[in-house]
Amino acid sequence: MSAGDLTLLRLMLQARRFDEQVLRMADRIDGHHHVSHGLEASAAALGLVRHEGDLVATNYRNHAHLICLGHDPALMLAEILGRPVAPQLGRAGSMHLAAPELGVLYTSAMVAGGVPQSLGYALALKRSGAGVSFCLFGDGALEEGVAHESLNLAMLWALPVVFVCENNAGEDSPSLTAVAEAHGVRAAVADGRRPREVVSALRDAAGHTRDTLTPSFLEVRSAEWPGNAAFFPKDVTGPTDLSAAAAQSGSPWYDADDPVLAEARELLAEGVPAERLQAVEAEVTAEIEAAAEHALTAAPASASLAEVAHSDVWAARP
Amino acid sequence: MSAGDLTLLRLMLQARRFDEQVLRMADRIDGHHHVSHGLEASAAALGLVRHEGDLVATNYRNHAHLICLGHDPALMLAEILGRPVAPQLGRAGSMHLAAPELGVLYTSAMVAGGVPQSLGYALALKRSGAGVSFCLFGDGALEEGVAHESLNLAMLWALPVVFVCENNAGEDSPSLTAVAEAHGVRAAVADGRRPREVVSALRDAAGHTRDTLTPSFLEVRSAEWPGNAAFFPKDVTGPTDLSAAAAQSGSPWYDADDPVLAEARELLAEGVPAERLQAVEAEVTAEIEAAAEHALTAAPASASLAEVAHSDVWAARP
Amino acid sequence: MTETVPYWEARARALARCLDADPSVVIIGHATSAPYNSDDGIRDRYPDRFLTPPISEFAVLSASVGAASAGLRPCVFLGTSTFMYYGWSAFVNEAPHVRYLSGGQVSAPAVLHVLAGARRAGGVQHEHTPQSMLQGIPGLRLYTPATPQSIYDVVVAALTGDDPVVIADHVLLGETEGPLDEAASTQTGPLELLRSGDDGLIVGSSLMSQRSLEAADSLADGESLSLTVANLVTLSPSPWAEVAELAERHPFTVFVDEARGPGSPASYVMSRVAEQLPGERLRLLCASETFYPFAPALLDEVVPTVGRIRDTVLAFAAQPR
Amino acid sequence: MTETVPYWEARARALARCLDADPSVVIIGHATSAPYNSDDGIRDRYPDRFLTPPISEFAVLSASVGAASAGLRPCVFLGTSTFMYYGWSAFVNEAPHVRYLSGGQVSAPAVLHVLAGARRAGGVQHEHTPQSMLQGIPGLRLYTPATPQSIYDVVVAALTGDDPVVIADHVLLGETEGPLDEAASTQTGPLELLRSGDDGLIVGSSLMSQRSLEAADSLADGESLSLTVANLVTLSPSPWAEVAELAERHPFTVFVDEARGPGSPASYVMSRVAEQLPGERLRLLCASETFYPFAPALLDEVVPTVGRIRDTVLAFAAQPR
Numbered sequence A, B: 001m002s003a004g005d006l007t008l009l010r011l012m013l014q015a016r017r018f019d020e021q022v023l024r025m026a027d028r029i030d031g032h033h034h035v036s037h038g039l040e041a042s043a044a045a046l047g048l049v050r051h052e053g054d055l056v057a058t059n060y061r062n063h064a065h066l067i068c069l070g071h072d073p074a075l076m077l078a079e080i081l082g083r084p085v086a087p088q089l090g091r092a093g094s095m096h097l098a099a100p101e102l103g104v105l106y107t108s109a110m111v112a113g114g115v116p117q118s119l120g121y122a123l124a125l126k127r128s129g130a131g132v133s134f135c136l137f138g139d140g141a142l143e144e145g146v147a148h149e150s151l152n153l154a155m156l157w158a159l160p161v162v163f164v165c166e167n168n169a170g171e172d173s174p175s176l177t178a179v180a181e182a183h184g185v186r187a188a189v190a191d192g193r194r195p196r197e198v199v200s201a202l203r204d205a206a207g208h209t210r211d212t213l214t215p216s217f218l219e220v221r222s223a224e225w226p227g228n229a230a231f232f233p234k235d236v237t238g239p240t241d242l243s244a245a246a247a248q249s250g251s252p253w254y255d256a257d258d259p260v261l262a263e264a265r266e267l268l269a270e271g272v273p274a275e276r277l278q279a280v281e282a283e284v285t286a287e288i289e290a291a292a293e294h295a296l297t298a299a300p301a302s303a304s305l306a307e308v309a310h311s312d313v314w315a316a317r318p
Numbered sequence C, D: 001m002t003e004t005v006p007y008w009e010a011r012a013r014a015l016a017r018c019l020d021a022d023p024s025v026v027i028i029g030h031a032t033s034a035p036y037n038s039d040d041g042i043r044d045r046y047p048d049r050f051l052t053p054p055i056s057e058f059a060v061l062s063a064s065v066g067a068a069s070a071g072l073r074p075c076v077f078l079g080t081s082t083f084m085y086y087g088w089s090a091f092v093n094e095a096p097h098v099r100y101l102s103g104g105q106v107s108a109p110a111v112l113h114v115l116a117g118a119r120r121a122g123g124v125q126h127e128h129t130p131q132s133m134l135q136g137i138p139g140l141r142l143y144t145p146a147t148p149q150s151i152y153d154v155v156v157a158a159l160t161g162d163d164p165v166v167i168a169d170h171v172l173l174g175e176t177e178g179p180l181d182e183a184a185s186t187q188t189g190p191l192e193l194l195r196s197g198d199d200g201l202i203v204g205s206s207l208m209s210q211r212s213l214e215a216a217d218s219l220a221d222g223e224s225l226s227l228t229v230a231n232l233v234t235l236s237p238s239p240w241a242e243v244a245e246l247a248e249r250h251p252f253t254v255f256v257d258e259a260r261g262p263g264s265p266a267s268y269v270m271s272r273v274a275e276q277l278p279g280e281r282l283r284l285l286c287a288s289e290t291f292y293p294f295a296p297a298l299l300d301e302v303v304p305t306v307g308r309i310r311d312t313v314l315a316f317a318a319q320p321r
């Protein structure tokens, strides 16, 4: 990225505005949903580092990943609302959002569910030469044994997987790179509150994997967003306001932890005029508002609810 | 152990003679069975280090463990032969041999099956103060994710488990202590071809666990016995002969890898007369021969085969 | 003394009773509140008997099996039933064998509480009916209570019996109110009658019994059909003989199950009833053979609703023999 | 051209055919020989398409699901069926959802081959019938072939179809000889008729069909009872409608299953047949409700033997209507 490039900021802000919209609509959303507040740096890095052909395994906390990969926020919101709108038709909901055309074939909502599947993606990609596999998971996934099996298997079979652990367990929590290293996987850490560091660390990890066709591991350490604390997320910090980047806001979250404002501050420090930031903000805000509108009005599938519920279960027999 | 003490040799030789007997009876044994050739050092160490009240989780390759803990070889052989002799009644076979009175409540034959169960033993023992839990598993168990979960959980809950990894993956295989250490578990290595080193390392690990009520990990590295190579074990090295300890036997296994002969050599080097070794050998040989005889003739349960097959499934209702 | 209490409170009271009565009872689970879990208040009374697990289902379930073998009475509250798949081997291929392989010397009475069925908007991966997979494991007791009294009895039976147990509970039962008599016998019978009538029998389990009850009440009011509704409190060991006895006394029997048909507990009971009582009029109403989709409007096309149960029973009652 | 070949050879030939035909087929498994596995010779022909896995069932099964989603056709030979419990979630709660959640855009046709049932002296933990647990998973095809022709057809169908598949195979079928026509249609029907007769029908699956065939042959010789024997090649999607059609044409139907009764595939099919054909004479013969014990003499008290099938059918045939 060259100085004054607002791409990174825009990606992160799109993800943030999207989740703010989700939180505003919470009373219309059935069931659980997880927002990505505070994890936007790894999501944006994914969007910037992924090549066409690369596959991505995300998890239940996938909104920012999909937004930054370029998925349509209107389709995502329609799905989160459970509307019978193609392609996911309200069968998936927030936790299973996917976008095959962007490399997200399927999203498992089990903790560590996508981790070993990403090895299979890598196996296929290694044979086809079409790319590498990115695998994003929380620190909790490393409590699951299958994540350890996966690190080991990726080394044994020399699979091109970029493991990205989004660690929001808190400042005092131990680093998780030792676990990857115990299996011989090359590991690094980046600070999720410093988005540019995350982008270059992911670029480096992905480069290693592309060059050697072997796995790499990146731990991105972020603060947990305080709104996640309850059973359902609540927007306790209020909507993000880029103009707060110019000064201390008084909110510990925004002042110290938020990667979006951190990147805004970097840009201001580079001499980018505040107006350009505001212009991006206005565009993104409008974009998400339009998406919300569209999500509510998009035409439902012509099939009946019964048909929607029962189709795509079995393959058409050959 | 004081100089000239033959206890360690006797334990290991009992285990060896037992498995030699199993191999001789192979054509009468249905199904798979696993012998402990080459792993006798950790088994004997277990027998020497276990306190009354301690619990033990072993695995499908359990013969030496049970012999060294003091289990009756006649009962074990009867069970391996599938005879309906109490207590296991031919329902268990070789892979599920157990002896609750010696701390072996149940034996899982799944790879790593006993590892997390040993944490439960430790939880109960920590509350009762009755002892610690020993958990024995092969190097293969560390390919299973649940073993990693168990190392982590044992630390988190501060459980008194002594993990003993019997690593027979070969000289060039990597050490597995890094995996334990990645979870913060205190780890050490011992050479399974040097039985005295194994005994003191296990004593040390168990001491740590008893003192701190936290886990410890001991990797015992042994050569794989060549007879294990096939689908069913075959006695390719021929019966163990302690008199071979006095000179090179010409067999690479006996000369370099066998812990039983290694201990015999230590004793000879200490000045123990060869006759004392021969006397122990004769006693053990006779003991196992008598056990084989008894296994074949011991009275079967008075219940019918149908009753044996169907009892102890459900608890008697309260 | 009989009181009217919500289902989740009955569950919590049973747990409290067991913790009070037996110091070997330990609870493993997270501090999420009713209706998901049932530790309200009790956790504070016995802080050292509540263990917080990492997200390591296999190790945690297996540790509970080991703890039970060594004399504790662990009860794991796992939350969503599908998390159990990560530790499937523990209750399916370890715990039940302990007594059998020790010739009766050791038992492993570990208790696992999971939330099964479709909770609405849980999504395809969180909504399952593992009771279909668990009913054929010898030595593993499997319960599907449907009322405050039966969840109470089941928790007490689980934590005082000597078998490993899975309680397949249901989020949507949490707020159901009903009578509870804590002093009544906690000897859990395999069937609980929710209402009685002469015109036909509906046999359900868990939430489906409450829905069947609602359907039966409406058929009594609207169609003068007087039905018996029975809940299968116990799925394993199978209660088929008791159901056959009840079915024999009714002109027809409709089985309602939230599981898909193949492997559903209802279908097994029905097959044995059919074998025992040839010619008996039997009908099986299950979830249709698809996933439980996320959107509630889609889900209602899949699992038996009160309306679908009502229509099915009414149509079957009207059919000529 | 029809030849007579052993079962395991038919399996190996089907695999070879698929490897020859489709470069995306990869085999994940250990190099153990027939009857356990089926890679004899083929491994040498395609060394780079055989992957040796560590003992990490969960990661390996899940990786196969991911590989299938990304366009490969992985076939995992896991050996003993219970090892699958370590990776239960992969085929039960991941693979089947891929098409449904992508609105038909992506499929995950991973194939898993396991050795189910009681192989004799495998022990309580190695001998299970997970087909009972797998029949209710929408989108997951489940096969239980019983002849060289049907294992051949099933392997080809699995590796050319677009659904995830579990093949519940049986060690004791390995040496069974039978006709194989490699050129015949590989469109797998859900039922395979092993013999035909008018006096009654026996429906089995996997090894139980071969045992039923033996029993039927002996009843034809000794008791002049002329029976049809059908194997359930497909357990899921359920073949109950086809079975009902066949049952209707016979005076009675005996279902034989190596699984315990509760949750057994046979019991589900029987429940639907009973619903469809009230009054039909139906009998269910399953393993008794205990474990499969180690000693073969004990095991024969538990699973249906040729003798027990024969006696059950003979007694049922003789019963007054």
Ligand SMILES: Cc1ncc(C[n+]2csc(CCOP(=O)(O)OP(=O)(O)O)c2C)c(N)n1
Residues within 6 Å of the ligand: A060, A061, A109, A110, A111, A137, A138, A139, A140, A141, A168, C055, C083, C086
């Ligand atoms: C196998 C499994 N167990 C439990 C859960 C319930 N669960 C959902 S999110 C979560 C916490 C995950 O923590 P982490 O991986 O750190 O992700 P974060 O929520 O912090 O992004 C849990 C336990 C699940 N979805 N899957």
Ligand SMILES: Cc1ncc(C[n+]2csc(CCOP(=O)(O)OP(=O)(O)O)c2C)c(N)n1
Residues within 6 Å of the ligand: B060, B061, B109, B110, B111, B137, B138, B139, B140, B141, B168, D055, D057, D083, D086
């Ligand atoms: C869950 C599971 N997967 C696979 C097996 C089959 N199996 C039995 S022993 C074994 C090898 C184990 O290796 P290791 O732990 O090193 O023990 P060793 O045989 O060397 O003593 C395997 C794969 C099993 N019993 N359980």
Ligand SMILES: [Mg+2]
Residues within 6 Å of the ligand: A138, A139, A140, A166, A167, A168, A169
């Ligand atoms: Mg986290």
Ligand SMILES: [Mg+2]
Residues within 6 Å of the ligand: B138, B139, B140, B166, B167, B168, B169
């Ligand atoms: Mg080994």
